[in-house]
Amino acid sequence: xxxxxxxxxxxxxxxxxxxxxxxxxxxxxxxxxxxxxxxxxxxxxxxxxxxxxxxxxxxxxxxxxxxxxxxxxxxxxxxxxxxxxxxxxxxxxxxxxxxxxxxxxxxxxxxxxxxxxxxxxxxxxxxxxxxxxxxxxxxxxxxxxxxxxxxxxxxxxxxxxxxxxxxxxxxxxxxxxxxxxxxxxxxxxxxxxxxxxxxxxxxxxxxxxxxxxxxxxxxxxxxxxxxxxxxxxxxxxxxxxxxxxxxxxxxxxxxxxxxxxxxxxxxxxxxxxxxxxxxxxxxxxxxxxxxxxxxxxxxxxxxxxxxxxxxxxxxxxxxxxxxxxxxxxxxxxxxxxxxxxxxxxxxxxxxxxxxxxxxxxxxxxxxxxxxxxxxxxxxxxxxxxxxxxxxxxxxxxxxxxxxxxxxxxxxxxxxxxxxxxxxxxxxxxxxxxxxxxxxxxxxxxxxxxxx
Numbered sequence: 001x002x003x004x005x006x007x008x009x010x011x012x013x014x015x016x017x018x019x020x021x022x023x024x025x026x027x028x029x030x031x032x033x034x035x036x037x038x039x040x041x042x043x044x045x046x047x048x049x050x051x052x053x054x055x056x057x058x059x060x061x062x063x064x065x066x067x068x069x070x071x072x073x074x075x076x077x078x079x080x081x082x083x084x085x086x087x088x089x090x091x092x093x094x095x096x097x098x099x100x101x102x103x104x105x106x107x108x109x110x111x112x113x114x115x116x117x118x119x120x121x122x123x124x125x126x127x128x129x130x131x132x133x134x135x136x137x138x139x140x141x142x143x144x145x146x147x148x149x150x151x152x153x154x155x156x157x158x159x160x161x162x163x164x165x166x167x168x169x170x171x172x173x174x175x176x177x178x179x180x181x182x183x184x185x186x187x188x189x190x191x192x193x194x195x196x197x198x199x200x201x202x203x204x205x206x207x208x209x210x211x212x213x214x215x216x217x218x219x220x221x222x223x224x225x226x227x228x229x230x231x232x233x234x235x236x237x238x239x240x241x242x243x244x245x246x247x248x249x250x251x252x253x254x255x256x257x258x259x260x261x262x263x264x265x266x267x268x269x270x271x272x273x274x275x276x277x278x279x280x281x282x283x284x285x286x287x288x289x290x291x292x293x294x295x296x297x298x299x300x301x302x303x304x305x306x307x308x309x310x311x312x313x314x315x316x317x318x319x320x321x322x323x324x325x326x327x328x329x330x331x332x333x334x335x336x337x338x339x340x341x342x343x344x345x346x347x348x349x350x351x352x353x354x355x356x357x358x359x360x361x362x363x364x365x366x367x368x369x370x371x372x373x374x375x376x377x378x379x380x381x382x383x384x385x386x387x388x389x390x391x392x393x394x395x396x397x398x399x400x401x402x403x404x405x406x407x408x409x410x411x412x413x414x415x416x417x418x419x420x421x422x423x424x425x426x427x428x429x430x431x432x433x434x435x436x437x438x439x440x441x442x443x444x445x446x447x448x449x450x451x
Contacts, residue, residue, distance in 0.1 A: 030203060030206065031200075031203070034196070034199055034200070034203070038192070038196045041192055042189065042192055045185075045188055045189065045192065046185075046189075049181065049184075049185045049188075052181070053178060053181055056176075056181065057176045057178070060176045061116050061117050061148065061176065062117070064148070064155065064170075064173055065116075065117050065119070065146070065148050067095070067157065067170070067173075068119075068146035068148070068157055068159060070095055071092075071095075071097065071146075071157055071159055071168060072144070072146075072159065074088070074091050074092060074095075075088075075159070075166065077091075078091070092168065096170055096171045096172035096173070097157075097168045097169070097170055097171070098168065098169045098170075098171055099166065099167075099168055099169075100156070100167040100168065100169055106167045109149065109151055109156060109167060110149075110158070110167070112151055113149035113150060113151035113156060114149065114150045114151065115147060115148075115149060116148040116149065116150050116155075117147070117148045118145065118146070118147040118148070119145070119146055120143065120144070120145045120146075143161065143162065144159065144160065144161040145159075145160050145161075146158070146159055147160075150175050153174060153175060154169060154170070154174075154175075155169075155170040155173040155174070155175065156168065156169050156170070157170065202232065202234070203234070205227055205234045205235070205238065206234060208227075209225065209227075209234070209237075209238050209241075212224070212225055213225070213241070216245065221245075221248075221249050221252070223245070224242060224245075225238045225239070225241040225242040225245055226238060226239055226242040227239065259303065259304075260304075263300050263303060263304055266296070266300055267297070267300060270293050270296050270297055270300070273289070273293050274289075274290065274293045277289035277290055277293065302420075302423060305357075305360060305423060306406075306422070306423055306426065309357070309423070309426045309427060309430065317354050317355075318352045318353060318354055319352065319353075319355070320350050320351070320352050321350060321351065321352075321353060321355055321358075322347070322348070322349065322350050323345055323349045323350065323351060323382070323387070324343070324345065324347055324349075325355075326351075326353065326355065326358055326359050326362060327341070327343060327345075327362055327380060329355065329359035329362075329363075330359045330360070330361075330362035330363035330366055331363075331366065333359060333360065333363040334363045334366045334367055334370075336366065336367075336370060340370055340376060340377055340378065341366060341377075341378055341379075341380065342377065342378070342379040342380070343379075343380050343381075344379060344380065344381040344382075345380065345381055345382045346382070349382055351385075353431060354431070357427045357430075357431075358427065358431065360423065360427065361423070361424045361427040361428060361448075362380075362387075364420040364421070364423055364424050365378075365389045365420075365424060365446055366378055366380075366389070367420060368420050368421065368446075369389055369390075369391035369444075369446075370391070372391070372393050372394075372444075373391035373392050373393045373444075374392045374393050375392055377391065377392070378390065378391045379391070385450045386447050386448060386449050386450070387447070387448040388445050388446065388447045388448075389445065389446045389447075390443050390444070390445050391443070391444050392442055392443055392444075393442075393444050394444075395439040395444065396437065396439070396444070400435065400436070400437040403421045404421045404422055404424075404425040404435065405422060406422045421435070428448060432450060432451050433448050433449060433450050433451060434448075434449050434451055435447070435448065435449075436449045
């Protein structure tokens with residue numbers, strides 16, 4: 001059993017490693033494509049030169065091997081005419097051939113030389129015969145074998161037959177020289193490598209551009225995409241991104257300034273209205289106006305928080321907090337009675353969060369649950385890393401995505417601008433979570449689910 005568990009665990013680990021490698025390759029797809037093209041090109045050129053080297057060497061050997069036919073004719077004339085050894089050596093010298101006569105030299109060459117080519121053939125010799133009718137000639141076919149050898153940068157021909165064998169040294173022929181082909185190969189490979197390096201240098205700004213785009217996406221609006229002194233396509237794209245960044249920043253700054261000015265200007269009449277409402281004689285009207293002004297001030301605060309979250313101007317200050325403390329902070333923000341919220345969580349349960357933002361998200365969930373539930377009560381609990389909010393009420397009439405849009409109402413008669421769930425969804429996204437919804441037997445359950 002233990003062996004099976006270890007085997008399955010090993011397979012799982014190898015799967016994770018393989019998946020990680022695949023992801024890294026996908027993240028460097030352009031670089032991997034260029035590297036693949038470089039390897040294929042270099043391999044193709046190397047293979048082509050290797051085949052060409054063997055083919056060229058074979059053709060060279062075949063061309064000079066045909067010289068054995070000239071040697072055979074010289075020796076046939078020598079034996080037929082019974083010429084002297086001096087004349088034989090003179091005839092061989094005409095073709096740059098030297099006869100190796102010393103047996104110890106022959107033995108050494110035959111032992112140490114490299115065989116380039118060997119081929120058997122038949123030689124036709126004419127012989128003189130005598131009979132009663134007189135002298136006549138007869139052609140005799142004789143099996144022979146020619147071997148071309150190489151030793152110490154010299155070419156040798158070894159001609160052998162059943163009756164005799166000779167070893168000749170060619171004074172002019174040299175072994176096949178591959179240096180010229182090697183130089184050509186080195187030059188082409190160098191060109192390929194230099195081209196590869198130049199391509200890497202050209203795409204190098206892409207990595208820098210990727211880092212800058214990532215920093216811009218994280219909220220660093222001061223990141224510059226401009227690439228100076230370049231006029232290639234990458235520089236053109238980078239400069240276009242820089243122009244777009246400047247425009248986006250200007251729009252965001254204008255939007256932020258506009259919203260902040262509006263909220264600042266609205267807070268002044270709200271404050272004056274709250275002071276003036278205290279002068280009303282009737283308690284009912286005074287309470288009503290106070291609620292109206294409190295609602296307006298709460299909406300302004302929500303607008304400010306939405307502006308911070310959506311524009312990325314709020315940098316998360318994450319720390320580890322007990323969920324109970326976060327819920328207590330949310331209850332204080334919601335200004336509801338403590339008996340309206342039932343908490344079914346472990347007091348030691350903790351999570352990393354921005355206290356102000358996460359408490360605001362929980363507060364909005366408590367507000368919605370109490371506002372739209374039948375008994376004006378909400379239960380908060382956990383299931384693993386999930387946080388859920390249960391309330392008794394009607395099932396949502398639309399998908400959850402409809403309600404997380406800004407300015408969406410559940411009921412037209414209710415005084416709601418639909419910013420609550422929109423703000424919750426925005427806060428959860430920057431905490432690496434999503435909002436989910438379930439309905440079962442008259443209970444609405446909203447869940448904070450980690451991504």
